[in-house]
Amino acid sequence: MEMILNFPCLCILLTMFSAIISSALNRRWARYLNTFVVTLVGILSAAVLMFTLTSGKSYVYQMGHFPAPFGNEIRFGSLEAGMALFFSVIMLLSLNGGREKIRMEIDPGKEKLYYIMINLLLSSLLALVYTNDIFTAYVFVEINTISACGMIVITEHGRTIEAATRYMIMSLLGSGLFLIGICILYDMTGHLLMEYLYTSISNIMAAGTYRIPMMVAIALIVVGLAIKSALFPFHAWLPDAYGYSTVSSAAMLSSLVSKGYIFLLIKLIYRVIGFEVFFGSRIINVLFVFGLAGMIMGSVSAIRENDIRRMISYSSVAQIGYIYMGFGLGTGAGMVASVFHILSHGATKSLLFVAAVGLTDASGGHKEFDELTGAAYRNRLAGAAFLVGALSMVGIPLFSGFISKLLFAQAAVQSQGKALAALVVLAVSTVLNAIYFMKTVIRIYTPTDKKYEVTAFGYKVSYAITLGCFILLNLLLGLFSQPITNWITQGLTILQ
Amino acid sequence: MGGNLVQNYGEVVAMVLFGIGFTNLLLQKNMIKKIIGLNIMDTAVYLFLAEKGYITGHIAPIIKNGDFSPDTYINPVPSGLVLTGIVVSVSVTALMLSLTIRLYRRYHTLDLDEISTRLKKEGR
Amino acid sequence: MSRIRDQKKYEKTFAFHFFRWLSGEKDMYVGNMEMKPQREPEETEESIEERMKDHQQVLAEVYDQTKNKELLLFEKAYKFLSILFCLALVAILIVTVSYLPRVGNAANPDNNIVSETYIKEGLRDTGAVNIVTGMILSYRAFDTFGETNVLFIATCCVMILLMVDEDKIKENADSNDRDFEPKNDVILQKAASILVPIVFLFGIYVILNGHLSPGGGFSGGAMIGAGLILYVAAFGFNKTEKFFNEKVYTVVKVTALVCYGCIVAYYFLTGANGLPCLVPLGEPGKILSGGITLPINIFVGSEVACTMYAFYALFRRGGL
Numbered sequence: 006m007e008m009i010l011n012f013p014c015l016c017i018l019l020t021m022f023s024a025i026i027s028s029a030l031n032r033r034w035a036r037y038l039n040t041f042v043v044t045l046v047g048i049l050s051a052a053v054l055m056f057t058l059t060s061g062k063s064y065v066y067q068m069g070h071f072p073a074p075f076g077n078e079i080r081f082g083s084l085e086a087g088m089a090l091f092f093s094v095i096m097l098l099s100l101n102g103g104r105e106k107i108r109m110e111i112d113p114g115k116e117k118l119y120y121i122m123i124n125l126l127l128s129s130l131l132a133l134v135y136t137n138d139i140f141t142a143y144v145f146v147e148i149n150t151i152s153a154c155g156m157i158v159i160t161e162h163g164r165t166i167e168a169a170t171r172y173m174i175m176s177l178l179g180s181g182l183f184l185i186g187i188c189i190l191y192d193m194t195g196h197l198l199m200e201y202l203y204t205s206i207s208n209i210m211a212a213g214t215y216r217i218p219m220m221v222a223i224a225l226i227v228v229g230l231a232i233k234s235a236l237f238p239f240h241a242w243l244p245d246a247y248g249y250s251t252v253s254s255a256a257m258l259s260s261l262v263s264k265g266y267i268f269l270l271i272k273l274i275y276r277v278i279g280f281e282v283f284f285g286s287r288i289i290n291v292l293f294v295f296g297l298a299g300m301i302m303g304s305v306s307a308i309r310e311n312d313i314r315r316m317i318s319y320s321s322v323a324q325i326g327y328i329y330m331g332f333g334l335g336t337g338a339g340m341v342a343s344v345f346h347i348l349s350h351g352a353t354k355s356l357l358f359v360a361a362v363g364l365t366d367a368s369g370g371h372k373e374f375d376e377l378t379g380a381a382y383r384n385r386l387a388g389a390a391f392l393v394g395a396l397s398m399v400g401i402p403l404f405s406g407f408i409s410k411l412l413f414a415q416a417a418v419q420s421q422g423k424a425l426a427a428l429v430v431l432a433v434s435t436v437l438n439a440i441y442f443m444k445t446v447i448r449i450y451t452p453t454d455k456k457y458e459v460t461a462f463g464y465k466v467s468y469a470i471t472l473g474c475f476i477l478l479n480l481l482l483g484l485f486s487q488p489i490t491n492w493i494t495q496g497l498t499i500l501q
Numbered sequence: 502m503g504g505n506l507v508q509n510y511g512e513v514v515a516m517v518l519f520g521i522g523f524t525n526l527l528l529q530k531n532m533i534k535k536i537i538g539l540n541i542m543d544t545a546v547y548l549f550l551a552e553k554g555y556i557t558g559h560i561a562p563i564i565k566n567g568d569f570s571p572d573t574y575i576n577p578v579p580s581g582l583v584l585t586g587i588v589v590s591v592s593v594t595a596l597m598l599s600l601t602i603r604l605y606r607r608y609h610t611l612d613l614d615e616i617s618t619r620l621k622k623e624g625r
Numbered sequence: 626m627s628r629i630r631d632q633k634k635y636e637k638t639f640a641f642h643f644f645r646w647l648s649g650e651k652d653m654y655v656g657n658m659e660m661k662p663q664r665e666p667e668e669t670e671e672s673i674e675e676r677m678k679d680h681q682q683v684l685a686e687v688y689d690q691t692k693n694k695e696l697l698l699f700e701k702a703y704k705f706l707s708i709l710f711c712l713a714l715v716a717i718l719i720v721t722v723s724y725l726p727r728v729g730n731a732a733n734p735d736n737n738i739v740s741e742t743y744i745k746e747g748l749r750d751t752g753a754v755n756i757v758t759g760m761i762l763s764y765r766a767f768d769t770f771g772e773t774n775v776l777f778i779a780t781c782c783v784m785i786l787l788m789v790d791e792d793k794i795k796e797n798a799d800s801n802d803r804d805f806e807p808k809n810d811v812i813l814q815k816a817a818s819i820l821v822p823i824v825f826l827f828g829i830y831v832i833l834n835g836h837l838s839p840g841g842g843f844s845g846g847a848m849i850g851a852g853l854i855l856y857v858a859a860f861g862f863n864k865t866e867k868f869f870n871e872k873v874y875t876v877v878k879v880t881a882l883v884c885y886g887c888i889v890a891y892y893f894l895t896g897a898n899g900l901p902c903l904v905p906l907g908e909p910g911k912i913l914s915g916g917i918t919l920p921i922n923i924f925v926g927s928e929v930a931c932t933m934y935a936f937y938a939l940f941r942r943g944g945l
Contacts, residue, residue: 010897011894011897011898014893014894014897015894018886018889018890018893021770021774021886022883022886022890024774024777024778025777025879025882025883025886026879026883028777028781028875028878028879029875029879066897067896067897068766068767068893068896068897069763069764069765069766069767069892069893069896070750070763070892070895070896070902071750071763071764071896074738074739075739075742075743075764076764076765076896077764077765077766077767077768114788114790115784115785115788118781118784118785119785121778121781122778122781122782125774125777125778128774132771138767138768140582140585140765140768141767141768141771144585144589144768144771144772144775145771147589147592147593147775148771148774148775148778151592151593151596151775151778151779151782152778154596154782155778155781155782155785158600158782158785158786159785161603161786163607163608163616163620163623164620166600166603166604166607166786167604167613167616167617167620169600170532170597170600170601170604170613171613173593173596173597173600174526174527174535177526177539177593177597178523178526178527181519181522181523181526181539181542181543181546184546184586185519185546185549185718188546188549188550188553188582189721189725191553191578191579191582191735192553192725192726192733192734192735193725193726193734193735194734194735195733195734195735195736195737195739195740196737196739197578205734215724215725217503217720217721217724218721218724218725221717221718221721222721444647447647448647502720502723503720503723503724503725504723505722505723505724505725505726505727506719506722506723508727508728508729509722509723509725509727509728511728512722512725512728513719513722513723515722516715516718516719516721516722517715517719519715519718520711520712520714520715520718523711523714524707524708524711527707527711528704528707528708528711552728553728553735555728555729556729556730556731556733556736557729557730557731559731561839562743562744562755562756562757563754563755563756563838563839564747564748564754564756564909569744569745569748570744570745571736571740571741571744571745572731574744574756576735576736576740577740577743577744577747577756577757577760578735578739578740578743578760579735580757581757581760581761581765581768584757584761584841584843585761585768585769585772587843588772588773588775588776588843589772589775591776592775592776592778592779593779595779595783595936596779596782596783598940599782599783599786599787599939599940600786602786602787602940603786603787621684622684622685
């Protein structure tokens with residue numbers, strides 16, 4: 006067996022070790038260790054990606070001395086390795102962009118606890134991406150939830166703690182439903198590993214026994230994960246949590262945390278429930294309707310906001326609605342569009358948050374729109390980055406958002422019965438996105454005579470490099486979309 | 502309605518408890534009662550799992566007298582799942598309680614809705 | 626050639642309205658009504674106070690739960706729908722349970738080859754007489770490692786929320802220790818001095834015998850943690866700090882978790898690459914058996930004990 010196949014397990018264990026060792030270090034060494042580990046994970050994941058792309062199949066890695074179904078195992082193909090690489094890149098860039106704010110806003114005695122949270126967040130994301138066992142997925146979903154809560158409360162004022170409490174309540178509701186779904190599924194099949202679950206479920210569906218419990222278990226699992234990733238009616242905690250926490254937390258929460266659950270849901274759909282069973286059931290209609298509702302309601306709420314960070318958070322609600330609409334379309338093309346949107350949204354939303362902090366800092370720390378007039382002239386790079394992010398969100402060609410909207414539209418046209426609704430809502434949502442993003446862009450580029458004091462972000466080189474990398478990532482996703490879409494399609498076929 | 506409703510009475514109780522816990526977590530105003538609801542919900546899942554593993558007439562899975570036949574012992578897998586679940590439940594309860602303590606110290610109320618209304622009025 | 630229009634004609638054009646909307650200054654009266662030229666707003670003390678009072682009153686009226694009709698209606702609808710949702714959930718779950726296989730039936734789908742293999746081969750593969758311990762620490766070792774990390778991250782999160790500086794702890798030392806309890810209660814101390822050693826001994830016994838009888842790292846660790854809490858409750862933090870302060874806590878926790886991680890990493894890497902695990906399984910029934918289960922139980926037990934004590938100390942006084 007090649008050495009390179011050990012890398013995914015090594016990545017997961019490495020991040021966990023770094024979290025444990027960080028609790029004994031002081032804050033400077035914790036920061037260095039964290040940066041080192043995230044970079045190393047990125048490099049190792051890139052190596053695995055190269056390897057799996059050339060060989061074109063997915064590998065099973067045994068965790069322990071016993072083969073499945075008795076022991077645990079992880080499984081990775083090109084899609085999983087690529088998602089791991091993407092997550093580590095976004096995490097590195099978000100951390101760098103928010104480094105100054107971490108230094109300023111977080112209590113020095115608690116800074117190393119923040120890095121512990123981030124290390125464990127990365128380990129839980131990697132485990133969710135690679136796992137092949139449904140109960141391991143539950144344990145790491147809990148680690149993900151708790152680390153996200155820790156990241157929200159690290160800046161302590163009233164709003165963040167209340168937001169974290171609401172987040173934990175909603176998340177625990179979702180976890181409870183997910184757990185009871187797993188237990189009912191175990192009851193009927195007796196397996197916890199995904200491939201054996203798939204065979205058992207196909208046998209049960211073919212034989213026609215246990216029909217109602219099977220539908221209920223699948224519905225509980227899907228609804229549990231949907232609640233956790235802030236699908237439309239369950240999004241009330243999102244604006245408070247993203248709007249008031251520190252910048253790196255907001256960027257990582259919006260790009261990574263919900264996407265971990267959505268990727269787990271994709272894996273469950275392909276590897277446990279089975280494509281045909283999922284698309285034959287009624288649950289995708291429910292996801293479709295809630296996705297459409299989320300797209301509209303998220304944008305409408307964003308228009309009413311007066312605070313730039315809350316506006317970006319409401320825009321996240323709309324984008325998660327897009328992804329669930331892609332699931333609800335019921336075709337393979339819809340799934341490819343959803344996965345591409347995960348990448349595009351992750352890259353763009355973190356860019357928006359990191360750029361927004363530069364703009365607010367250049368306006369004396371105010372976040373309301375009337376103070377932000379002309380902010381782009383005070384911090385040119387942040388303004389340009391915000392412009393790139395806003396154009397990508399609206400869907401202007403050349404940027405990644407355009408490709409994802411194009412893929413959604415193509416998938417919608419090919420599906421039967423849902424094409425009209427999907428296209429209408431896509432159009433309305435694009436117009437609504439344009440309203441609030443373009444208004445913001447025009448406002449920050451309107452010159453004004455007000456003077457504000459020069460702040461920390463004015464001359465930082467690392468901040469400029471971070472923004473440059475984000476813009477480059479966005480353009481890469483937009484220009485090289487064809488190879489990326491091919492990679493996603495190939496990855497989804499071997500996901501099963 | 503399937504045939505096993507009466508034989509699975511333990512599981513029915515577990516589901517009713519799950520519903521009670523879920524409702525409390527969602528609808529109660531007082532934070533401590535919400536946390537109690539969370540614990541009831543998790544305990545109901547463990548009851549369900551414990552019922553799952555049981556086989557009538559068999560004993561606990563600790564090897565006695567060199568007897569390795571599966572006809573003597575109950576299913577060990579759900580017990581392992583319950584062990585993991587209990588630890589997760591304890592951790593999450595501790596976290597929720599510490600959040601409640603912080604909120605109480607600052608706002609002197611245990612009612613989450615009142616806290617959000619007060620925050621909206623403060624305008625921050 | 627372009628001319629500049631005069632103001633009155635410009636105010637009627639579309640461009641004027643559009644730019645006013647864009648810059649957020651749209652005022653529906655301008656251009657539609659005769660208005661006197663406005664004075665500069667003067668900000669005196671009274672006018673500021675007046676404005677603040679009006680602002681407060683508006684907010685109070687809008688968010689007044691008892692009188693605001695919209696809020697009341699929304700609350701009633703929300704309550705009704707949520708109760709309906711929860712009842713529907715319970716009904717669906719009960720109907721589902723009625724279709725599930727019968728409890729206690731030996732021919733259930735979940736008593737399949739997996740559980741049979743665990744029972745038949747468990748002792749031979751893992752060396753543990755207690756099949757459940759052998760299962761969670763050898764067959765499904767990854768889950769248990771994840772679960773230990775859940776405890777660790779929950780402790781860190783509670784520390785973020787509740788930990789205060791050392792100086793503040795010293796300030797509040799008296800009130801933290803004895804605000805609501807009698808100082809140096811004789812009954813409690815005498816009882817604790819008898820019970821605490823027994824609790825510790827029993828906890829250590831449960832940890833060490835995890836692979837031979839019911840028990841294991843988690844239960845034993847919880848017992849030792851309970852013993853520590855009893856000691857602190859009876860004797861106070863000053864006495865406990867002599868043998869268990871923050872340094873000891875960090876050392877014990879980090880060592881336990883790092884050693885556990887090393888064992889697990891060794892186990893996974895040798896297992897996946899086909900190399901044999903060199904930890905001897907020993908003779909079943911003896912304490913020094915079970916391969917990796919005995920050391921893992923010890924490390925898990927110490928970590929859980931530290932965690933339980935840390936939760937108590939953080940809740941009580943904000944620091945270890």
